[in-house]
Amino acid sequence: MKINNVLSIGNNDLQVKENKPQIxxxxxxxxxxxxVNELELQSQQADEMLAIGETENIHEVMIAAQKAEIALQFTMEVKNKIMEAYKEIMRLPL
Structure with a gap:
């Protein structure tokens, strides 16, 4: 009975290529x-159109305003978390 060598377990022969663009x-x-800025601009434009009477659908204006507000709140929370993480890293002893 002949026993062959076991191939190396590493991934020398397997190369996985990711085609995703790196951002x-x-x-x-x-x-x-x-x-977020685009949502704010859309909200302002909807407000102006309502004010001059070009649109009568106040629901769309309110939805645009809420989308912009929620996006801005989320952005501020992300900024706060990033700042907290930075401060925590700066407090680490060297």
Missing amino acids: DFGGFLKDEIGK
Whole structure:
């Protein structure tokens, strides 16, 4: 009975390629802040259209305002968490 050697267990032959585009954290934050800004601008535009009488659907205006407010609140919470994490890292002894 012939026993062959066991191949190495490492992943030398297996190369997994990720086709996802790599976005850094700063770029991600910049994109998301841009989206929040767009929601704010849409809300302001809806308010102006309601004020001059171009739209009579107050529901859409209120929905746009709530979307913008929730997005801004979420952004502020993310900023607060990032600042807390930074302060915690700065308190670590060297």
